[in-house]
Amino acid sequence: MLDLTYEAPKPKVIAGAKGDWELVIGLEVHAQVATKAKLFSGASTQFGAEPNSNVAFVDAGMPGMLPVINEGCVAQAVRTGLGLKAEINLWSAFDRKNYFYPDLPQGYQISQLYHPIVGEGEVLVEMGDGKARLVRIERIHLEQDAGKSIHDMDPNMSFVDLNRTGVALMEIVSRPDIRGPEEAAGYVGKLRQIMRYLGTCDGNMQNGNLRADVNVSVCKPGDYEKFMETGDFGVLGTRCEIKNMNSMRFIQAAIDYEARRQIAIIEDGGSIVQETRLYDPDKNETRSMRSKEEAHDYRYFPDPDLLPLEIEQAWVDDIAASLPELPDEKKARFINDMGLSDYDASVLTAEVANANFFEKVAEGRDGKLSANWVINELFGRLKKDDKGIEDSPVSPEQLGKIVGLISKGDISGKIAKDLFEIVYTEGGDPEALVEERGMKQVTDTGAIETAVDEVIAANPAQVEKAKQNPKLAGWFVGQVMKATGGKANPAAVNQIVAQKLGI
Numbered sequence: 001m002l003d004l005t006y007e008a009p010k011p012k013v014i015a016g017a018k019g020d021w022e023l024v025i026g027l028e029v030h031a032q033v034a035t036k037a038k039l040f041s042g043a044s045t046q047f048g049a050e051p052n053s054n055v056a057f058v059d060a061g062m063p064g065m066l067p068v069i070n071e072g073c074v075a076q077a078v079r080t081g082l083g084l085k086a087e088i089n090l091w092s093a094f095d096r097k098n099y100f101y102p103d104l105p106q107g108y109q110i111s112q113l114y115h116p117i118v119g120e121g122e123v124l125v126e127m128g129d130g131k132a133r134l135v136r137i138e139r140i141h142l143e144q145d146a147g148k149s150i151h152d153m154d155p156n157m158s159f160v161d162l163n164r165t166g167v168a169l170m171e172i173v174s175r176p177d178i179r180g181p182e183e184a185a186g187y188v189g190k191l192r193q194i195m196r197y198l199g200t201c202d203g204n205m206q207n208g209n210l211r212a213d214v215n216v217s218v219c220k221p222g223d224y225e226k227f228m229e230t231g232d233f234g235v236l237g238t239r240c241e242i243k244n245m246n247s248m249r250f251i252q253a254a255i256d257y258e259a260r261r262q263i264a265i266i267e268d269g270g271s272i273v274q275e276t277r278l279y280d281p282d283k284n285e286t287r288s289m290r291s292k293e294e295a296h297d298y299r300y301f302p303d304p305d306l307l308p309l310e311i312e313q314a315w316v317d318d319i320a321a322s323l324p325e326l327p328d329e330k331k332a333r334f335i336n337d338m339g340l341s342d343y344d345a346s347v348l349t350a351e352v353a354n355a356n357f358f359e360k361v362a363e364g365r366d367g368k369l370s371a372n373w374v375i376n377e378l379f380g381r382l383k384k385d386d387k388g389i390e391d392s393p394v395s396p397e398q399l400g401k402i403v404g405l406i407s408k409g410d411i412s413g414k415i416a417k418d419l420f421e422i423v424y425t426e427g428g429d430p431e432a433l434v435e436e437r438g439m440k441q442v443t444d445t446g447a448i449e450t451a452v453d454e455v456i457a458a459n460p461a462q463v464e465k466a467k468q469n470p471k472l473a474g475w476f477v478g479q480v481m482k483a484t485g486g487k488a489n490p491a492a493v494n495q496i497v498a499q500k501l502g503i
């Protein structure tokens, strides 16, 4: 049974020169909302469009332009909140965060500081041992993304592309429940997986679709438990924030580096200054970007251009009713109802497209056998051709028929691999192919007996040896399989060989 119950977070312990240290991590994940239009304008969000072609007047910060909220973005934030088992706030509001950025022409970012649309939720992070760790979500708010400044196209000039300006982001803020680099990567991976199931974020980290600000501090053993009891952040160490991480690998490396840097400073008698840092993957180190003292005063205030956002419970209920089966439930069902291992169920539920493909293959068939064929044969073959499941030349119906033929004993596992290759490269109906090409397994014991008799008659010396050493029976089985072109039922051959040799 899959145990998705909460397990106490397991801190990564780093041994310093003067004793052990534990890590405390909280993440602010920025997820680009999957919608056609921006948060407050009708401009397209299409990735890779001609620079500055997806820019409405409001995105360009033209005087007098008014933002108009995109209902689709609100629905996606609510959907994400529901998928993270979070509280949905029927009343929320937008605030202005004032700062100058060349790629945000308004001069401020519209965000939700005081009244976010989504409140407390939770995510179960699996660590590959069948157990899950609970990471609590503090809030999710909607905000605008900035554009992109390009400094490396010309030696003398910088360029700006406003296509991304004003695209909707969901900022998902976790509690400081994450205790190590692997848990942090696992958490981001789980958020990505859930949002891809929900269709609320594409989760393409390379395109900057999903990025994380990683807050790291270190404390002594026992301090975290005190924090959990009292909720007092004062018992934890001072944190540093590593901005804009868009790779799972770098997130882990940056946390590890940052924790060790902090430990070295504290053990040296110094103290940690709360600051924002940047990770440099080439040097594998974090560097100070700005300290708390020089932090901007954002002068947050309610955006006077936007009314508070009020939504109705009935609308939220409609969205809730349209949620798909989510990864945790799907995985539990694959394990408990279909007999899959934790590992197989994880592989098959990683992407919803894989899970759907598998379910069609397994419909009315053996779950474990279907999982083996999807994971080992199909995924292996697709990987060789650098193809995704959506480009699979073998359909779920075709693969299902191959699995069915094996279960019925019509073809052996070995012949099934040949058949799979034929279907993969040439197409065709597996059942018809087996008939046409004479691939059916010989289960007719009479035919097998004849073949066994022939092999025995032709090899008297081997027969004597096998009688002394029954392990040599395998050689006869091999000869019979060869003589029948691999089509004899191996179980029947084994049995008849043993019987005829009298071993």
Ligand code: ADP
Residues within 6 Å of the ligand: 024, 025, 026, 027, 028, 173, 174, 175, 176, 177, 215, 216, 217, 233, 236, 237, 238, 239, 241
């Ligand atoms: P800010 O907006 O200044 O970054 P937030 O209150 O939004 O502050 O917190 C940012 C993140 O920092 C949250 O994910 C929170 O869990 C995390 N965090 C807070 N204190 C610590 C700490 N001592 N160590 C690690 N992470 C922390």
Ligand code: MG
Residues within 6 Å of the ligand: 028, 213, 241
């Ligand atoms: Mg922050």
